[in-house]
Amino acid sequence: xxxxxxxxxxxxxxxxxxxxxxxxxxxxxxxxxxxxxxxxxxxxxxxxxxxxxxxxxxxxxxxxxxxxxxxxxxxxxxxxxxxxxxxxxxxxxxxxxxxxxxxxxxxxxxxxxxxxxxxxxxxxxxxxxxxxxxxxxxxxxxxxxxxxxxxxxxxxxxxxxxxxxxxxxxxxxxxxxxxxxxxxxxxxxxxxxxxxxxxxxxxxxxxxxxxxxxxxxxxxxxxxxxxxxxxxxxxxxxxxxxxxxxxxxxxxxxxxxxxxxxxxxxxxxxxxxxxxxxxxxxxxxxxxxxxxxxxxxxxxxxxxxxxxxxxxxxxx
Numbered sequence: 001x002x003x004x005x006x007x008x009x010x011x012x013x014x015x016x017x018x019x020x021x022x023x024x025x026x027x028x029x030x031x032x033x034x035x036x037x038x039x040x041x042x043x044x045x046x047x048x049x050x051x052x053x054x055x056x057x058x059x060x061x062x063x064x065x066x067x068x069x070x071x072x073x074x075x076x077x078x079x080x081x082x083x084x085x086x087x088x089x090x091x092x093x094x095x096x097x098x099x100x101x102x103x104x105x106x107x108x109x110x111x112x113x114x115x116x117x118x119x120x121x122x123x124x125x126x127x128x129x130x131x132x133x134x135x136x137x138x139x140x141x142x143x144x145x146x147x148x149x150x151x152x153x154x155x156x157x158x159x160x161x162x163x164x165x166x167x168x169x170x171x172x173x174x175x176x177x178x179x180x181x182x183x184x185x186x187x188x189x190x191x192x193x194x195x196x197x198x199x200x201x202x203x204x205x206x207x208x209x210x211x212x213x214x215x216x217x218x219x220x221x222x223x224x225x226x227x228x229x230x231x232x233x234x235x236x237x238x239x240x241x242x243x244x245x246x247x248x249x250x251x252x253x254x255x256x257x258x259x260x261x262x263x264x265x266x267x268x269x270x271x272x273x274x275x276x277x278x279x280x281x282x283x284x285x286x287x288x289x290x291x292x293x294x295x296x297x298x299x300x301x302x303x304x305x306x307x308x309x310x311x312x313x314x315x316x
Contacts, residue, residue: 004074007063008044009091011080047084048136050091052116055131055152057123061094064139071098078107086111090120097124112260114162115193115282122280125259127252130195130270130279134162137183137191144180156197158227161190165284172197172227197227198279203270204240206253207287207298209305211263215253216301217242218294237293249278256280264305 008030012019026044034042049065061070070076076095081088092107102108112118116134123129133150135143143149149157159179161169169190173179183192202221218239242250253267266287271278289298 004040005068005072006040006042006075006077007066007068007070007073008042008077008079009050009081009088010044010046011083012046012048013080013083047081047087047091048138050087050135051139051150052087052090052120052134053132053150053152054119054123054129057126057128059094059097059120059123061091064135070095071100073100076100076102078102078104081107085109086114086117090117093121093124113285114191115160115164116162118260118283119193122256122259122283125255127256127259128277128279130198130281132193132195134191134193137186140192140194141180141183144176144183147176149176150194153194153196158195158197159192160195161186162193163191165286170227198270198272199274200270201273203268203281204245204249205237205287206242206250206267206269207301208253208257208263208265208267209301210308211254211257213305213308215242215250215267216294216297217245220293239294239297246278252278252280256283260285264302 008026010026012023030042030044034040043066045063045065049063050070051062051064053060062068063070070091071094073095076091078088078092088107089109089111092102093110095102096108112121116132119129119132131152133153149155155174157173157179159171159173159182164170169186171178171182173182173194179194186192202219205218205220207216207218216239218237220237249269253269256267257263257265260283262283262285264285264287266282266284268281268284269278270281289295289302
């Protein structure tokens with residue numbers, strides 16, 4: 001008979017009680033639960049022990065504490081998930097895709113504020129994204145300190161804050177030592193993703209105000225000496241006729257905005273110049289309409305959206 005596998009995921013933050021003390025009674029409880037069940041293993045892990053990878057647009061999640069693929073589980077119980085709400089929600093999304101039962105169902109809240117949540121949800125939706133790896137900072141520091149890169153990742157790497165915006169806290173990394181220094185000096189609550197560096201000649205910002213309406217598109221190019229194409233980081237910008245670009249680019253951009261339910265957004269697409277393949281880097285839910293490059297054009301795009309919506313309301 002096949003043994004059932006039950007996993008409890010809990011937070012090891014010492015917000016109320018010291019984790020070392022709390023872990024002892026958590027462990028005792030689940031040992032007692034397992035002893036009361038037949039043909040069932042029960043164990044626990046923490047959100048810090050879950051690694052998340054997107055390789056060739058295939059998402060995978062593992063519990064590194066037990067070297068266990070999450071899709072091999074039969075049931076997952078989320079504890080203290082409000083301390084790690086976005087990543088718990090992402091894990092629940094993955095379990096749902098894999099047909100693994102989880103409780104409580106409220107965890108599947110659809111949150112996608114951070115980089116890793118976006119990459120996973122877009123990849124599952126068939127949108128090409130860069131290979132991406134995420135684990136909580138404590139384990140990432142350990143990997144870098146031991147010079148152990150995850151499979152499929154090589155230097156140079158992009159390491160950027162999971163909640164980063166406008167190119168801030170975004171680093172081109174050439175050695176494990178460089179990464180470890182940045183991670184160790186980062187604020188406690190700051191988490192990071194790593195991605196393989198993709199050589200490029202700039203990226204495209206597809207600015208949507210209404211997903212079905214034509215977007216405003218401009219190309220951004222980095223200044224010499226930096227990898228950041230963001231105009232907020234000194235990159236240059238120039239408007240491009242969307243009809244001059246391959247249809248695939250617009251298709252990816254529009255699909256990405258639809259998946260994340262961001263009707264007003266800025267979708268960034270980078271083309272790997274060594275392969276010619278486009279990748280969605282981000283769907284920015286608060287693109288700069290009032291600042292940065294091309295404010296008059298962006299304002300006109302937003303005005304058109306408002307007029308279009310009010311006309312639709314009048315027709316109803």
